[in-house]
Amino acid sequence: MKTIPFARTLLAAGLGLALCGAAQAQEKLTYMTNWYAQAEHGGFYQAVATGIYRKHGLDVTIRMGGPQVNILQLMAAGQADCIMGSSDMQMMIARAGGLPVVTVAAIFQKDPQVLISHENVRSFEEMKDKTILIAPSAQRGYWLWLKGKYGFKDEQTRPYTFNIQPFVADGNTVQQGYLTSEPFAIQKAGVKANAHLFADQGWTSYATTVSCMEETIRSRPKAVESFVKATMEGWKAYLADPAPGNALIRKDNPNMTDEQLAYSVGKLKEMGIIGSGDARTAGIGVINEARAKQNYAFLVDNKLIEPSKLKVEDAFKLDWVKAAKVLP
Structure with missing residues (x-):
């Protein structure tokens, strides 16, 4: 019968423990x-x-x-x-x-929050007479900043339901969005639009x-x-x-x-x-x-x-x- 040297047995056991310890780590x-x-x-x-x-x-x-x-x-x-x-x-x-x-x-x-307008609206200042679609949560956040900076009114707002179709259907609307998301969906829907990034206008x-x-x-x-x-x-x-x-x-x-x-x-x-x-x-x-x-x-x-x-x-x-x- 072939015997395994004791030192090699200890080495194998030690290696097994080390591998076990690494897994547990x-x-x-x-x-x-x-x-x-x-x-x-x-x-x-x-x-x-x-x-x-x-x-x-x-x-x-x-x-x-x-x-x-x-x-x-x-x-x-x-x-x-x-x-x-x-x-x-x-x-x-x-x-x-x-x-x-x-x-x-x-x-x-930079916070990727944007307002998305149709292509004829080129700035936040041009949104004062537009209907703005925003989620209720925004009313207790960036909407307060937008009102203070640009003079927007609560009466302009309608609920945003995370559906771009109301925006696509109405050229007088503006909607909230994420720079990396909704503008892409609107582009795919064949609508030309501008995304206005809050962070580039002082939103911190x-x-x-x-x-x-x-x-x-x-x-x-x-x-x-x-x-x-x-x-x-x-x-x-x-x-x-x-x-x-x-x-x-x-x-x-x-x-x-x-x-x-x-x-x-x-x-x-x-x-x-x-x-x-x-x-x-x-x-x-x-x-x-x-x-x-x-x-x-x-x-x-x-x-x-x-x-x-x-x-x-x-x-x-x-x-x-x-x-x-x-x-x-």
Whole structure:
């Protein structure tokens, strides 16, 4: 009978334990988006597809949100570790309302919110006599800014139902949209239109946040820190070659087309949604503290939050994204 040297047995056993330990080192983390899978979520999917999260010791699951999904409630109930806030302002409002949520990064330096007009309307100033289709949620957000800056009136508004047909059918209407989404659908419908980006006119909101419960940040700091770093690497990789992330996006959302994905990625790049502003020198996802305070002041001035209910510094933890410094 052939005997196996004792040293070799120990080596094999040690290797097995090491491999087992490596597998156990992958800490699970669930991140929930705020809509169906799309290019606007590409960096998160890219980090899954290319193994970036695993390289950082994480086993990450991306869960889709949607129009009837309250991701804040689901996170509070423990069904997600961190979520994609639509903006830093939304997360501050939630915090002031009693949910202990903390924002640790914001992928979009520019909020992609737009108003879309027919081609004969060339500026916000030319919309004063138009019917403007906006969602009820906008009434407690950017609509207040638009009214203050351009003199729009509440009487102009009608509900936006996330359907472009009322806009397509009526040349006297303007509708809300996302730079990377609705303009493409309107173009495909054969209507010539202009997209007017709020961010280029002084709207300072950040968008597409990484926001987590305060308890998650307190009890799992290494996991959240690793998630922040890996996510920014994922976004850099996605903008360089979106194919791996797009494959997973289409798997989660079979209705997503290659044409829509290409359009959206192109707009993210063209308009500097991710890589402009402070991200150029401080890295993807960075939040400027002075700008965050400006956004907080907007919320207070418009009575969207009570200052006694929230200190701006409690709504953010920014050292991890600063340390990551993943340049675009």
